[in-house]
Amino acid sequence: MGISRKDLKQVIVFQNATDDDLNQIIQNSITRSLEEGEFFFLQGDPANYLYVLVNGQVKLLQTNPSGQQVNLRTIYPRQMFGALGAVREQADYPASAQALENSSALAIKSAFLHEMMETRPYLSFDLMKLMTSYIQEMQSRYRELATERVEQRIARALLRLTVQSGQKVDEGIDLAFSRQDLAEMSGTTLYTVSRVLADWERQGLIRAGREQIHITNPHGVVRIAEGLEK
Amino acid sequence: MSTPLLSPHFTVAETLRQEKETSRVFIAHKTACVGCYLAHFCTLEDVAKTYGFPLEDFLSGLQSEAQTNYFTGVQNEKQV
Numbered sequence: 001m002g003i004s005r006k007d008l009k010q011v012i013v014f015q016n017a018t019d020d021d022l023n024q025i026i027q028n029s030i031t032r033s034l035e036e037g038e039f040f041f042l043q044g045d046p047a048n049y050l051y052v053l054v055n056g057q058v059k060l061l062q063t064n065p066s067g068q069q070v071n072l073r074t075i076y077p078r079q080m081f082g083a084l085g086a087v088r089e090q091a092d093y094p095a096s097a098q099a100l101e102n103s104s105a106l107a108i109k110s111a112f113l114h115e116m117m118e119t120r121p122y123l124s125f126d127l128m129k130l131m132t133s134y135i136q137e138m139q140s141r142y143r144e145l146a147t148e149r150v151e152q153r154i155a156r157a158l159l160r161l162t163v164q165s166g167q168k169v170d171e172g173i174d175l176a177f178s179r180q181d182l183a184e185m186s187g188t189t190l191y192t193v194s195r196v197l198a199d200w201e202r203q204g205l206i207r208a209g210r211e212q213i214h215i216t217n218p219h220g221v222v223r224i225a226e227g228l229e230k
Numbered sequence: 231m232s233t234p235l236l237s238p239h240f241t242v243a244e245t246l247r248q249e250k251e252t253s254r255v256f257i258a259h260k261t262a263c264v265g266c267y268l269a270h271f272c273t274l275e276d277v278a279k280t281y282g283f284p285l286e287d288f289l290s291g292l293q294s295e296a297q298t299n300y301f302t303g304v305q306n307e308k309q310v
Contacts, residue, residue, distance in 0.1 A: 159267035168271050218268050219280045228262055 003031070003054045003106050010078045011052050012130050016122040024116070029108040040082070040097040040105060047085030047093050049107040053077050056103020061184070062095045071184030073137075074100070074177075076164065080130065085110030086117065087127065145187050148227075154196050155225035157186040162215065173215040236292050238285055242277060243269040249296040259283060259291075 005022040008014050014022065031054065034040060040051055043063060051058075058075040072095055075081045084091045091110075117123045137160075144153045161182070166175040183193045197208045205220040206213055215221055222228070236245060236252075242263045245252055256263045261281055263269060274292070278285040 156267075163267050163270070166271065173268075173271055218271060222262060222266055222268060225267070226262060 003052065007054070007078060008052065008106075011080055013080055013083070013123065013126045016126060017120075021116065021120065025108055025113075026106075028112040029106045031104055032107050033104040034099040034102070036099055036101050036103075038099050040099070040107075041093045043093055043096045045093050047082060047088075047091040048110055050083040050086050050110055050113060051081050051097070051105040051107055053079055053081065054104040054106055056105075057100040058103055058105070059098050059100050059181070060095045061098060069184060070187070071181050073134075074161075074164065074181070083110075083113075083127065083130075086113040089114070141187075150186070150188050150192055151196055151224055152227060153186040153188065154182060154193060155221050157182055158213070158215075158221060159225050160185070162218075166215075169214075171216060173218055174212065175215075176212045178211050236274065236289060236296060238275040238278075238289060239273050241270055242266065242272050242274070245274060245292065249292075251298070252292045252295050255288075255291045255295050259288065 003026070005019060005026070008022050008025065009017065014025070017025070032040065032051075034056075040058065041047075041049075053075050055077050058081060060072040060075065060081060061069050062072055063069050075097070081097055082093055084094065113123070117127070140156075144156055148156075161177050162173055162175055165177075166173045179193045179197070180190055183190045186193070197206065197213075200206045200221075201208055203220070205217045205224075206215050208214075236248075240248075242256070246256075246264065246269065253264045256277075259281060261277060263272065263277055266272075272280070274289060275285060278288045
């Protein structure tokens with residue numbers, strides 16, 4: 001499944017692109033379709049392509065030498081990932097990109113986008129917008145890891161996931177994710193996440209399923225995340 | 231010229247986007263809504279229910295802040 005010019009224009013980095021530029025980008029790219037669990041790229045691979053997710057969901061994860069994984073972020077349709085190679089020559093991917101479900105992405109040659117950026121300032125500015133938003137997010141996560149207790153970190157990770165993929169329903173908010181994702185996003189273990197979620201369920205803040213959660217008391221979760229008094 | 235009307239079904243984010251001065255009312259009611267992750271999810275009705283204050287009073291507070299700001303804005307525009 002390909003991507004239309006209209007869809008591509010919704011990608012933050014391409015929001016100011018002309019139709020001609022969008023056509024060139026499409027012409028210099030290929031569509032890659034992967035099944036759940038397969039990788040678009042692995043940490044350490046040469047960053048020859050950057051990707052725009054067309055459909056599905058992709059997890060960006062980093063692994064340390066002892067094999068421990070950290071989930072950096074989840075990518076949703078029309079979001080860009082793996083763009084390092086377009087900015088820095090001979091770069092390697094700093095993380096792996098794994099399909100969380102059957103997914104398709106537009107793979108654009110990094111060298112081609114780099115070349116376009118030299119004559120189109122809007123591309124550099126829009127890429128900077130994306131990068132600065134990632135830096136801000138990482139700074140917040142670093143602060144959380146350094147200063148906040150685990151329950152607060154899990155609440156914040158849950159709220160970040162809610163902002164990205166939550167669905168408002170009659171009595172609260174629904175969202176789908178795995179406990180492992182939540183553990184990786186909040187820098188803790190699966191065991192701790194399960195213990196905290198069970199505790200929140202007892203308090204009536206959430207109802208937790210296997211790979212989904214229903215937030216029955218959103219304000220209660222905000223209260224924990226922000227350390228507000230009851 | 232009519233003043234924008236705030237509905238109980240507006241989300242916090244929509245309200246603040248439409249009339250950013252209403253942030254004063256959220257703060258005066260001691261809510262944590264300004265800057266909250268869930269501003270796109272919670273409606274004004276949800277806020278009143280969560281914090282336990284009358285929806286009508288809350289809405290009229292927001293409306294009056296929006297109105298004050300709206301007319302001040304119109305006046306400023308005329309002066310310019």
